[in-house]
Each structure stands twice: as C-alpha cells, then as structure tokens.
Amino acid sequence: MTPAGTVFAKKRQLDALRKRVRPGALDGLEHSQRIDITYTSNAIEGNTLTAGETALVLEKGITISGKPLKDHLEAIDHARALNWVLEIASQSDTPIVEADIRNLHHLVVGNSKPEIAGRYADSARYVNTDVGVHNFPTPTEVPALMETFCHWLGAARQSPQTAFEAHRRLVGIHPFNDGNGRTARLLMNLVLARAGYPPVAIRPEDRPAYIAALEIAQRGGGHATLDRLLFDRLDQTLDMYLGAARQAQDASAEASKVIPIRS
Template sequence: MSFVREVHKGVLTYYLVVENSREDGKVRQKVLKYLKDRRAMLDYCMEQSISPPEEKPGLIEPEECERIGKKLAELNSLRPLPPAALESLRRKFEVEMTYNSNAIEGNRLTLRETHLVLERGITIGGKSMKEHLEATNHADALGMIEKLAGRRREGITEKQVLQLHAIILDKIDAQNAGKYRQEQVFITGTEHTPPKWQEVPGLMKDAIRELNSKNGGCGAIESAAKLHHELVWIHPFTDGNGRLARLLSNLRLMRAGFPPIILEKRTRRTYYKTLERADGGDLRPIARLFARDEEKALDLWLSAAK
C-alpha cells in the first residue's frame, strides 16, 4: 500500500510517495516517487485515488508563531527604544535592504559600495548611473514607507502605491514610472504568465485591500507574504515590481507593529522557489520564509533595545 509523506527542507515542502511492504516479519518502506510541490502532490493523489497528507491550519507552524508573539511582546514592553538605537537600526536597515533588494534584481553594487553611495554620496567607478540611481531611489522609497507606517489609522491608497513606484524608477524610466503597464509581459525563467494589462487596475485594488487589512500577529506575517506574492504575480509595472513588492510587504508588517525584514540576495534561490510554490497555490513556503526573517529582525531589535 502506498501513501504520500510530507517532508520539510528549510522553508520548502516536498512530497514522497512511499510504499509499505513486509519482509521477514518487518515493515519496510520504499520511496516510489518524488513530487516537487503541493500542486503535483494533489494531482497525483487524485489520479491514484489516495488521500493527501492532512493539512495543518495556518500557513506558519504554531510553535514559530508562539515564539514570534513572545518576542514581539517583549519588544513592545521595551518601546520606545532610545533614539540612538532607533537611528542605528534605521541606517543599518536602509543600507542592507537597499543592497539586497537591488542585488536580487541584478544590481552590481556591493554592500560596502551601497553604504558609500547612500551615506557619503560617493560615485563608484565601474558601476552604471542606473545602478547608483537604483540605490538612492530605493533609499528614498524607504523614507516614504517609514512615513506611511507611522500613519496606521490612514488607509494606503492606490495613488500612494503609484507614487512609491515613481520614486523607485525616478530618473531611470520617466515614461513608465508610477504608471501601470499598458502591454502584455512575459517573465523569463518561470512558467507564470502575468495577467493581461487590462486586468491590472482591478487586481491592484484587491492587493491594496490586503495591504490595508488589520489582522496582527502571525496573521500579519501571512498577510504580508500573501501580498508580496500577489504583487509579483500581477506584475503591475514594466519594471520595479520585485522592489515594490518587498517594500509594500514590509509596510504591511510595520503597520502591524513588526520590525521590517530583509529578503537576502544569498537566499534568492529559495525565495524564487517560494514564489513558484505560491503560483501553484501553496503559500506556506513564502509565509515561512517571511516568519523566519521576521524572527531574525525581532532578535536584532531586541538586542539593540537591551
């Protein structure tokens, strides 16, 4: 008799088709098939008329939610943080978030060079003007995010999302900055084809509703992960979609009282895999990725607060 076993590797989930057999009075198990994601697993179970593994409630493991909740409560008990500590955290985040978010998209500035561009206004030899503008624009966009995060009673509007995108592409692509795409686009290296451009405004209204949702705790982390995938899936602009998604998902977290997170360049491969899984209907990997990075952010802020 065969069954499907769920296996976790980091934030990703895989599935194995396993067969039980009895030899010499002992039960032995043999792996018959590897299934790369939840969609493949559900298709296989339907074809073979076998039951899929029981799905746990929620996108993030309860134990992780409990840890995150305790750390957030501890951080809240220490607030307000000393101004010097807050400024140090802000500057560290600005440089590291800018470096990683741009590097994921192919920007060649190193972490050190990004620091020099943002903190000292130095021009880096051998790097393009566009790469410099991507760094300074991203820092400006973070400034807007910080202001919006402090206005928790006000809903985020479509106009503000477009303004944020205009900052990201300022002096880089004046024709498309702050404007939804007006053409069909295709993304290299993925099976996903973004929706038709005519559908973008309506889909973005749904995404902005998610951005303005009020649930807190792990629900806010799950919401931020869902929002992030929605924005990447819609691909509302000709360029800057990934950077916008990372900024707005952080805005969702910050408005729920969480410190912002950094999706690092070194984990880009895992990050892209979580997006692929989400394309197939499984949001758990990207939610776990966000939870893991949020716990790291909480640890950093707690160390600065003590």
C-alpha cells in the same frame, strides 16, 4: 509555537525593551538596516553595487568607478522609497490605497526609469521558471486586479501574515513593466511597520529559495514555503533588534549607577 506566535512573542519583548532604553538608542541599527534593505532588494534584481558601495552612494554621494549609473540611481530611488514607507507607517494608520502603491512604485523607479514611474504595465510581462514560461496578467486585466487587491488590503488586519500575502499577491499581479519585486517587498515592509514590526531584508543568498517559493505560489502550489522563508527573516530581524535593545538597556543601567565619593 507557530512561526507567527514566535515573532509575536519577540515583538512584545522588543516593545517592552524599547520603553526602557533612552530615545534614539536604536537609531544606529535602524539606519544600517535601511541601507541593508536597499542593498539586498536591489541585489536580488541584479544590481551590482555591494553593501559597502551602496552605503557610500547613499551616505556620501560617492560615484563608484566602473559601476553603471543605473545601479546608483536604483540605490537612491529605493532608499527614498523606503524612507517614505517608514515615514507614512509612523504617521498614519489609514488604509493603504491604490494611489499609495502607484506612488511607491513612482519612488522605486523615479530616477532610474522615470518613463514608467507609477504607471501600470502596457506590455506583456513574463518570467522563465523551472517548468516553463509564466505569463503574468495582461495589461488590460491589471486595473481591475489592482482594485480588488486594494479592497482586500484596505480591510485586512495589519499583521505579518497580511504583509506576506500582500507581497505575494502584488508579485502575482505584476502590475508594472518593471520594479514589481522591489515595490512588493517595500509594501510588505509598510504593512509590517504599521503592525509594529521592524522592516526585513531578503538577502541575495536567499534568492534561489525566494524565487523558487514564488514560483510554487504562482503555479498554484500554495504559499507555505514562501511564508516560512519570510517568517524566518522576520524572526532573525527581531533577534537582531532584541540584541541591540538589550545592549542599550545594559548601557543605560550602567550609566545610571551612582559612584560613591570617598571622603
């Protein structure tokens, strides 16, 4: 079975299980997953907060001694952006438009870098790769590229393939001065959520393979390597949700058993 077929089959299993467990049975997992996605997405970009520290910042409002204020603000920003992503995914199936992506970026850097929030790049962006410096499109090219991108996204079918391509294409345009990776991963999760899939985390230990796969795509080597990594992460996430749903189903069945009363 193809990776797409595997995750679709697991999604159907999860959809069926969700109908047989009590409402809210997966709330704990979903809460933990939100914190994990914020921790991992920021860590990939160099944020120094650990998973536990990220949870303390978000759940308790605690300031971690010795850690930069910027890292705290990035955690708060990302968590707020992810909440927005999952909220609009559950409330609306209207096409994602350019204003949505700019608003998403505004949330991603709203506190940490408010001067660039929601604004397209006004300076050159580049990245050092194994084969030299890669230059992203110029600021004057960005508006037209984003218009084309959003036309494609608005007409595309909601699916994991679309989610992964949206991520890849947005990273390739690199429309903002900073926050492009976090925005692209959140957009990916928005498309996944609209297609009925749980959001996924790309972990810090994935970073070398993830960056290498993006570089392959950017220099015209295709996107198969990146798709494999993302499908693998989605597959693992579905396994985690299936395990939690089965445990919740077993607990519900156990609780519903009638214990006979001896006379």
